[in-house]
Amino acid sequence: MTEVKEQVALITIFGGTGDLANRKLYPSLYHLFTKGFLKENFAVIGTARRPWTNDFFREKVVESLKGIEEEGFDPQDFASHFYYQSHDVTNRESYVQLKDLSDELDKKYELQGNRLFYLAMAPNFFGTIASRLKSEGFVDNDGFSRLIIEKPFGRDLASAQELNESLRQAFAENEIYRIDHYLGKEMIQNISVIRFANSIIESLWNNRYIDNVQVTLSETLGVEDRGRYYEESGALRDMVQNHILQIVSLLAMEPPIKLTTQEIRHEKVRALRSLRVIEGEDVYKYFVRGQYGPGTVDGEQLEGYRQAENVDPDSNTETFVAAKLMIDNFRWSGVPFYIRTGKRLAKKATQIAIQFKSVPMNLFGGQQSLAGNVLVIHIQPDEGITLHMNVKEPGQGMLTMPINLNYAHSSPDGMNTPEAYEKLIQDCLNGDATYFSHWDEVSLSWNFVDKVANVWSNTKEHFPNYTSGTMGPKEADKLVAQDGFEWFE
Ligand code: BG6
Numbered sequence: 168m169t170e171v172k173e174q175v176a177l178i179t180i181f182g183g184t185g186d187l188a189n190r191k192l193y194p195s196l197y198h199l200f201t202k203g204f205l206k207e208n209f210a211v212i213g214t215a216r217r218p219w220t221n222d223f224f225r226e227k228v229v230e231s232l233k234g235i236e237e238e239g240f241d242p243q244d245f246a247s248h249f250y251y252q253s254h255d256v257t258n259r260e261s262y263v264q265l266k267d268l269s270d271e272l273d274k275k276y277e278l279q280g281n282r283l284f285y286l287a288m289a290p291n292f293f294g295t296i297a298s299r300l301k302s303e304g305f306v307d308n309d310g311f312s313r314l315i316i317e318k319p320f321g322r323d324l325a326s327a328q329e330l331n332e333s334l335r336q337a338f339a340e341n342e343i344y345r346i347d348h349y350l351g352k353e354m355i356q357n358i359s360v361i362r363f364a365n366s367i368i369e370s371l372w373n374n375r376y377i378d379n380v381q382v383t384l385s386e387t388l389g390v391e392d393r394g395r396y397y398e399e400s401g402a403l404r405d406m407v408q409n410h411i412l413q414i415v416s417l418l419a420m421e422p423p424i425k426l427t428t429q430e431i432r433h434e435k436v437r438a439l440r441s442l443r444v445i446e447g448e449d450v451y452k453y454f455v456r457g458q459y460g461p462g463t464v465d466g467e468q469l470e471g472y473r474q475a476e477n478v479d480p481d482s483n484t485e486t487f488v489a490a491k492l493m494i495d496n497f498r499w500s501g502v503p504f505y506i507r508t509g510k511r512l513a514k515k516a517t518q519i520a521i522q523f524k525s526v527p528m529n530l531f532g533g534q535q536s537l538a539g540n541v542l543v544i545h546i547q548p549d550e551g552i553t554l555h556m557n558v559k560e561p562g563q564g565m566l567t568m569p570i571n572l573n574y575a576h577s578s579p580d581g582m583n584t585p586e587a588y589e590k591l592i593q594d595c596l597n598g599d600a601t602y603f604s605h606w607d608e609v610s611l612s613w614n615f616v617d618k619v620a621n622v623w624s625n626t627k628e629h630f631p632n633y634t635s636g637t638m639g640p641k642e643a644d645k646l647v648a649q650d651g652f653e654w655f656e
Contacts, residue, residue, distance in 0.1 A: 174199070174596040175208040176281040176310075177272055179265070181256065181296055182288030183213020183224070187317065192287065193231040195589035200245050201237040204593055210272040214254035214265065215288075224251035248276070256292045262303040269305065280310030283595060287317050294333030301337035315344045315595055318409055320604070322399060323620065324613035331606055340606060344595045349410040350602035351587030353576065354546040358417045358519075359431075361544065361552065368542070369422070371523065373498045378539070379647075380504045381520040381655050382414050385512040389459065389469065389635070390486065394477030401484040403456075403623070406508040408616040412439065413604065415504055418519065419494050428601040432608070439611040443493040446618040454619055455642040456628055457487030459511040462635030469511070469635045483627050486510045489643035490619075491650070505647055507654065511635040517546035520655035531567045538569040541655060551575035 178196070180188055199205045213224055225246040232242045252268055254261045273280060284300060286293050293316060299305075306312040314334065321327025334343055349355055362369050371377070384406055390397045397405065416435040423430035445453045460471040473480050487509030494504065523540040531537065541555040551574045560566040594602055632640040638654070647653055 171203045172597070173206050173208070174204050174593070175277070175279055176283050176596055177210050177212065177269055177276070177278045178283045178285060179212045179214065179269065180285045180287055181214050181254070181292075182286070183251065184215040184217055184219065184227070185287055187287045188213065189227070189231045191586070191588040192285065192592070193228050194235055195586055195592055197232050197235065197240075197242070197245055198586065198589045199593055199596075201240045204596070208276050208278060209248055210276045210278065211249045212252055212265070212268060212272070213249060214252045216253065216255060218253045219251045221249070221251050225249050256288075256296050256299070259299070259303070262299050262305075266303055266305060273308075278310070280308035282306070282308060282310065283313045283315065285315045290317075290319055290321075290330070294330055297334045297337040306337060311342075311598065312338065313342050313344060313595055313598070314338045315346060315592070317346050319400065319404065320345055320409075320609050321613065322404060323617050324610060327609055327613050331609075341600065343606075344591075344600055345604040345606075345609060346591060347409050347413050347602075347604050348587045348591065350413060350604070351589075351591040352517075352546055353587075354544055354550050355414065355417065356590075356602065358414075358544065359426075363422050374500055374502045376523055377502055378522045378524045379502060379650070379652055380418060381522070381647075382411055382418075382504065382506045382518075383520075383654070384410060384508040384517045385514060385638070386508075386510050387464070387512060387515045387636075389511045390472060390475050390478065392476060394475045397486075398478055398482060398484050401620075402486055402488045402508055402510070403616055403620055407488055407490070407506065408612050409604070411506050411508060412442075412612045412615065413608070414519065415442075415492060415494075415506065416608065419499055419504070421498070428599065431601055432605045436605070436607045436611065438494065439608060439615075441494045441496040441499070442611075442615055443495050444615060444618060445490075447622065450619050450622040453491045455487075455489040455640060455646050456485035456623060457489075457509060457633045457640040457643070458482070458484065458628070458630035459486050459509070459633055459635045460631030462511070462637070464511075464636035471631050471635070472510075473631065483624075483630065485623070485628070485630075487512075487633060487639045487643070489639060489646055491646055503647075503650060503652075505652075505654070507639065507643060509633075509639050513636055513638050515548060519544040519546070522652070522655065531565055537567060543655070545575075549575060 180192060182188060228246045228249050229242045236242055250268060250272065252265050254265060286296060297314065321330050362372060416438040419438040420434040423434045458472050462469055472478060472486050473482050489507040492504040492506060521542040525539055529537050537557055538555060543553040545551050554572040556570055556572065557567045558570050560568040591602060
């Protein structure tokens with residue numbers, strides 16, 4: 168059990184009327200409240216341009232908790248800690264008012280000057296807000312000042328660098344918490360335990376025993392109403408630069424000498440540094456891009472990406488990426504890490520499949536082929552692990568049959584997985600940055616992704632090239648087939 172340590176802080180959310188705040192942040196804070204991590208000594212300021220009153224804001228907060236109310240914890244009581252401040256991020260006067268309110272709440276709730284700023288809004292203002300927080304004296308208080316920043320962290324290395332520099336003028340690296348919500352997922356955090364707490368796993372975790380690794384993040388939803396953002400991003404920047412490379416670094420890293428933030432990050436950075444840079448013509452050998460066209464899913468006719476709102480009817484933006492990554496170090500030399508992500512695919516599933524090498528020869532009958540050993544880490548919607556093995560078919564003879572050893576969180580006596588955001592906010596309040604991205608990781612990831620993006624932006628692909636409701640373009644299958652493998656479904 169995690170020790171319940173009460174957190175004392177003022178949490179200021181920029182983008183307090185937004186979708187993320189309503190869907191994720193308020194419910195997460197409520198959970199921290201019902202679990203006793205937040206009690207009396209906390210306050211939340213929501214800011215946005217709209218002229219809301221405190222009462223109206225609190226109603227919205229209570230509404231966001233529909234269906235998750237816990238007995239004995241009155242949502243109204245929770246919401247009474249919330250304050251609204253209409254705010255124009257570019258206007259100095261707005262910060263003066265916000266500072267007054269912050270100081271007042273600091274006294275009222277005895278917050279010891281602890282401040283957490285959460286930027287949950289359009290990224291073009293991140294730099295402006297950070298520098299104002301500094302110039303208007305928000306961060307010169309007795310307690311801690313921490314900044315949580317949502318993705319996207321830039322759109323390439325240059326813009327990420329620029330953003331980072333502007334944040335660093337106000338906050339030190341150890342005060343900046345760059346969110347990658349995948350790092351808050353239960354089974355992503357479990358990767359280190361599965362690897363480093365099990366000698367039978369870690370001793371096989373290398374190129375002598377592993378054939379290939381597959382990371383799949385597939386989604387059934389299309390781009391929905393995010394066309395404007397997505398046109399600028401595409402699947403490479405939206406999913407590969409952050410979530411997928413983070414997962415790959417956790418899978419590939421060496422064991423840290425201690426389980427501290429610094430040591431873990433150090434190893435992740437080393438893994439990312441070993442990632443083979445793919446550029447020029449090689450991009451076409453190692454990467455496949457796709458864009459969904461119309462299709463019928465569950466009897467419903469769905470439009471293609473190019474027909475979505477705010478999307479160029481001739482768009483060259485990819486909604487699917489598959490790639491073969493190589494990690495050039497002693498442990499992984501020669502082992503492909505295949506990655507795959509896309510929108511409007513056949514199923515919503517995030518999983519990692521570790522395919523082990525075949526036994527040297529099949530002793531059990533000429534015709535009968537032996538299924539390979541695969542360790543599958545299910546991240547969502549199921550959470551758990553499955554080990555695919557072979558056993559003897561009961562009865563006479565020596566026939567083999569494949570079986571699965573399963574561990575699933577969703578089993579009846581399983582645990583309740585806390586929402587990723589809840590864990591990450593709690594970590595930040597605790598000053599634990601382990602599951603946030605360090606600048607070195609972000610910059611290495613952009614450096615890798617930029618080379619691919621540059622090649623793609625200079626050539627037009629024959630889009631759309633996959634039908635909604637399928638598992639992407641056939642080139643993605645060829646990518647693994649040419650090495651003698653297939654995607655693990
Ligand atoms: C976000 C992307 O980072 O992750 C979205 O911007 C994507 O495009 C989402 O849909 C997927 O997250 P999850 O937790 O639903 O797998």
